[in-house]
Amino acid sequence: MSAPTAATALPAAPLAPGRFALPQPLGTQTSYLCGHSLGAMPVAAQGALETARLQWAQSGVQAWFDGDEAWVGRADRIATQLGHLLGAQPASVRAFNHLSSHIHALLLHFGRPRGRRRKILYEAGAFPSDRFALHSVATLLGLDPDTDLIAFGGDGAPDPAPHSLVDEDALCAAIAEQGEELNLLYWSGVAYLNGQAFDIARLTQAAQAVGAHAAFDLAHAAGNVALALEDWGVDAACWCHYKYLNAGPGAVGGLYLHPRHHAAGPPLAGWWGHEPQARFGAGEDFHPRPGAAGWESGTPPILGYALLEAALAEHLRVGMPAVARAGHALCADLAGRLRAGGLTLLTPPQAHGAMLSLWAGDEAPALFARLRDSGILGDLRPPGIIRLALAPLYNGPADCDRVCAALLGG
Numbered sequence: 001m002s003a004p005t006a007a008t009a010l011p012a013a014p015l016a017p018g019r020f021a022l023p024q025p026l027g028t029q030t031s032y033l034c035g036h037s038l039g040a041m042p043v044a045a046q047g048a049l050e051t052a053r054l055q056w057a058q059s060g061v062q063a064w065f066d067g068d069e070a071w072v073g074r075a076d077r078i079a080t081q082l083g084h085l086l087g088a089q090p091a092s093v094r095a096f097n098h099l100s101s102h103i104h105a106l107l108l109h110f111g112r113p114r115g116r117r118r119k120i121l122y123e124a125g126a127f128p129s130d131r132f133a134l135h136s137v138a139t140l141l142g143l144d145p146d147t148d149l150i151a152f153g154g155d156g157a158p159d160p161a162p163h164s165l166v167d168e169d170a171l172c173a174a175i176a177e178q179g180e181e182l183n184l185l186y187w188s189g190v191a192y193l194n195g196q197a198f199d200i201a202r203l204t205q206a207a208q209a210v211g212a213h214a215a216f217d218l219a220h221a222a223g224n225v226a227l228a229l230e231d232w233g234v235d236a237a238c239w240c241h242y243k244y245l246n247a248g249p250g251a252v253g254g255l256y257l258h259p260r261h262h263a264a265g266p267p268l269a270g271w272w273g274h275e276p277q278a279r280f281g282a283g284e285d286f287h288p289r290p291g292a293a294g295w296e297s298g299t300p301p302i303l304g305y306a307l308l309e310a311a312l313a314e315h316l317r318v319g320m321p322a323v324a325r326a327g328h329a330l331c332a333d334l335a336g337r338l339r340a341g342g343l344t345l346l347t348p349p350q351a352h353g354a355m356l357s358l359w360a361g362d363e364a365p366a367l368f369a370r371l372r373d374s375g376i377l378g379d380l381r382p383p384g385i386i387r388l389a390l391a392p393l394y395n396g397p398a399d400c401d402r403v404c405a406a407l408l409g410g
């Protein structure tokens with residue numbers, strides 16, 4: 001399963017107390033429940049940034065090559081950290097560019113028609129960037145968006161609301177029905193609006209059983225739910241690092257490619273993906289590095305990498321299984337209490353990570369204001385959804401109690 005479903009004990013407190021600067025936009029007692037949007041800053045970020053700043057100030061361009069902390073090796077170090085978090089070998093993962101550019105690149109590569117296989121099955125309620133990318137890339141690839149892009153949502157009935165839960169049995173049946181016309185299943189790990197966590201292993205198997213590839217947008221899954229991308233045989237995935245992975249606003253994105261795709265090379269070539277010894281060579285031929293590193297295009301953002309390394313270290317210190325279990329338990333606890341209090345939740349009772357989505361319809365702005373007045377910051381999304389994330393490194397049961405007090409009274 002892509003998310004832990006067994007009941008686990010509620011953590012007594014945040015798992016990394018004192019290691020995050022908790023934003024206080026609503027006053028000194030703010031419960032910051034926006035880890036699904038912009039995660040809190042690790043305290044270590046400041047020292048990491050300062051180190052990079054000093055390297056730049058003191059060594060200039062030589063900082064790329066000199067000393068144990070040479071910038072040129074930074075991406076490899078990060079790949080090792082990421083591999084641990086996502087269940088992949090370092091060569092399969094890379095941090096660079098932004099999530100939306102990874103979506104473009106993955107769709108350009110895995111969406112290329114293969115004989116009769118032209119169709120891409122995707123989530124009707126996908127995030128806007130995914131839907132825009134699907135349509136623009138389909139046009140570039142000569143696909144017909146009307147017939148080759150198949151949006152699936154809810155139980156497959158026409159026009160599901162973007163926040164409808166997806167029936168995975170019906171989705172697997174739709175995959176089987178497309179059969180040998182299906183080229184790619186493109187799905188999310190955790191849905192951004194309702195928090196539904198998908199069984200990535202099952203969906204991958206269903207796609208591959210008909211000869212299609214399976215690629216995932218893990219923006220809301222990375223750092224939130226337990227992932228074993230390589231064991232599950234996932235073909236490709238991408239994610240961002242500024243939500244549950246706490247690497248800061250606009251942090252670089254991440255890309256994963258299964259080893260069976262390591263030799264393929266990227267659809268868009270850049271000098272940083274070229275074999276390092278020949279980067280400054282005069283030839284026109286592009287020789288990509290094997291694995292996800294070959295998909296890098298330009299110079300890595302070293303200041304951003306400093307923040308990313310510091311943040312990943314916080315997750316590794318606690319361990320992803322423990323983070324995932326605690327996030328699930330906190331979310332389950334809060335969801336259970338809110339449901340018992342008569343509120344409507346979109347998030348399914350078992351298949352979720354740390355984020356819960358409350359359905360409040362026209363009442364949503366008033367309910368959201370009540371939360372804010374009580375010092376609780378989540379976010380409000382049309383058409384009447386309040387999202388609250390219990391990021392377990394810095395949120396705990398006290399945050400759940402505050403939400404219950406604000407929404408249920410007493």
Ligand SMILES: Cc1ncc(COP(=O)(O)O)c(C=O)c1O
Nearest residue numbers: 098099100127129192217219240
């Ligand atoms: C599910 C999902 N996909 C894609 C994106 C776009 O990411 P970026 O702006 O980093 O390219 C987001 C941003 O929040 C997202 O939530």
